[in-house]
Amino acid sequence: MSAGIGALAPGGRTGMRRKLELGDFTLTPRVLVITAWALLVGAAGAAAAFVLLKLIGLVTNLVFYQRLATDLVAPGAHHPWWLVLFAPTVGGLVIGVMARFGSEKIRGHGMPEAIEAILTQGSVVAPKVALLKPISAAISIGTGGPFGAEGPIIMTGGALGSILAQGLKFSADERKALMVAGAAAGMAATFNSPLAAVLLAVELLLFEWRPRSFIPVVAAVAVAIYGRGLLLGTAPIFPVTVPADLHYPISVNALAVVGGVVGGLLAVVATWLVYRAEDAFHKLPVHWMWWPAIGGLVIGAGGLIEPRALGVGYDVIDQLLTGRATMGLIVGILVVKTLIWSLSLGSGTSGGVLAPIFMIGGALGALEGLFFPHVFPGFWAMVGLAAVVGGVMRAPLTGVIFTVELTHVYSAILPLLIAATAAHALSSLVLKRSVLTEKIARRGLHLTREYSTDPLETFFARQVMAPLDPGRPAPAPGDSLVVDDGATTRHVAYLLAEDGRGSALVVRTGADGAVEPVGTITASDLLKARLHDLNEEHVRVRIFAAGEGALP
Known part of the structure; x- marks a missing residue:
């Protein structure tokens, strides 16, 4: 057995599942496939942003100025009182009908709905959401609603990425990468803000900071920014002029x-x-x-x-x-x-x-x-x-x-x-x-925004295992789930979860290729890494002892 690779014994609870490899949780060439599709998603996100902004302009011009135009304009201050009062009311009524008889997913401001799809639905979004969300947002904003286009474009761009991924043989994490790529692309194209769109994806949508998702998101945003330049121009949205030698005291x-x-x-x-x-x-x-x-x-x-x-x-x-x-x-x-x-x-x-x-x-x-x-x-x-x-x-x-x-x-x-x-x-x-x-x-979900290193990633199996008793025969590798002593405890946890067993045999592979059993590891042993992390957060000690001035 090569170092660091866990194996499922013959007859183990594998079913149709593939063998879990250490490389499953690192960057692999598979990301190039996702990135290639993300380029297409980025172009679609830019187009969706363009369409949404034009739809908002169209509804605003029709409702408040009774003209056929798509430029973004303010509702204005010189309209009849009844129009100002009841235009948003009628717009809200239309949205309510669309939500009840079309899709309830169009309700809300977009980002929580995208987060929920990622957390609970495997990043699967119904195709009709990609159509109904921008239309409902255009009606809401165009009739005077005090909202922005970014939430709807996040849901719309995300829906486009999700729909594409649903047509391909992708995992849930891969669908998430394309969904978030579409959301970030739409955001970037709306505000001409590539870095902010990527940061928003990381801080609010991805729930991870990994190359496998970061790279496709950046690729989609890059294409979206280029598309925005062709469709809407490259100037800043709100340009501010400042002195070149400005100093902030x-x-x-x-x-x-x-x-x-x-x-x-x-x-x-x-x-x-x-x-x-x-x-x-x-x-x-x-x-x-x-x-x-x-x-x-x-x-x-x-x-x-x-x-x-x-x-x-x-x-x-x-x-x-x-x-x-x-x-x-x-x-x-x-x-x-x-x-x-x-x-x-x-x-x-x-x-x-x-x-x-x-x-x-x-x-x-x-x-x-x-x-x-x-x-x-x-x-x-x-x-x-x-x-x-x-x-x-x-x-x-x-x-x-x-x-x-x-x-x-x-x-x-x-x-x-x-x-x-x-x-x-x-x-x-x-x-x-x-x-x-x-x-x-x-909605009954738990969500955290605190990203930190998984303590299971910082410990190896050899550090938490129970050494074999010299007086007792070691379990036969063929009868046990086997892990290498150089595997991380996180990898061991995944192996135990996939195999459905409560323990594994830890082996060391020598320079000559010989495999030597050295210990056993159980699910409770994995808690040692968690306990270490807990102690580092809560146990307070004075390193420099009073009056000594030296490390213990």
Whole structure:
């Protein structure tokens, strides 16, 4: 037996299963096949983003301007009151009907639904979701819904990747790679933000940091960015001009902590509002099909107070990030947008969360900029944007990179990182879950965002096995599950799980190829690695003994 390879004995509980190899959990040439298909998924994601943005523009122009056009425009402030009030209501009603008689998966803002498909459905998404999700999102946003296109494009792009994988002989992990590749491709093409899209995939969707999934995602994003350049151009979405020799003094970075804490508080409030609203809708004595229409009525009422809070709001975000927003706009967005977004999102309508968070965070930062020292127009709005994304999404790196890729102000990375991390810390301390993971938890699933090295990967079988008693004969290798003493305990755990046995024989292979039994290993022995990890986290000792100054 070659070193490190586990074998299933003849007659063992193998059925039709193949033999588990150590290489099953490392990068293999198979990733090249997945990456090749990911290139196609990336192109499809870019096309889906283009279609979705044009659909949003089409519905907005038809509803609010009664014209046939596809340019992204704001609903505007000079429409009849009844149109502002009831357009979102009718849009919500249409979405409710589509969800009830089409697919309930179109409800929500996209990312929790994608996460659920990955966690519980083997990354299988029904083909009709790829059609109905962008249409429902276009209706929701185009009729005034205060949402973004990114959540729907994540679900749509992910559905396209999943559909392709379903037609091929792929494992669930391989389908996940293509599904997330499609989601990230759509996101990258929507915002012209390749690195942020990849980080979002890692922080929110993949649940791993492995070459086997990372490489296909990057390949898809690269193709999507190239496709976006052909379809929508390559300019930043919200370009900000700053001096070439700009310097950020320590006082600015210190105030970035303050901005991050305030952004974290706003993230906590917004998240709390979303789920209190969801709880309230669940108590209504009407079918959930009617909830989006009721949420639409809330949106319309907010639009009567601040019409610029309606729609995707890219024009408002641009004003905030370039320092051109008035006090009335800042306060109106901060109050009205936060309320109508939070309350209507709880109704289960269709629409994304990132663009509204961009706007709300930008408004908060712009308000802080009235009191903080001037750096350049829009700087504090950028800080607020990164902070609120870090707090609401619990994805601080994604928030930072999104901000710099949207504006191309790469020199601001440090204060943005400080603010996003401060917001993330406060949100994590106050709330058990984010706006995404709370919805997953309410569906009976457990989800963690803490990535760490598996302690079973750091121990070998020889370190936890029970040595053979010299006075007793060793079990015959042909009658036992056999593992090499150089196998990791993680690999042993997989072998035990696959074979259905509670123990295995550990052998050492000599230089001459001879196999020597050296011990046995059981499932309980594997807990020694877990106990070591637990002790490292919780056992506190003073390394330098008092008065000695030397290591023990």
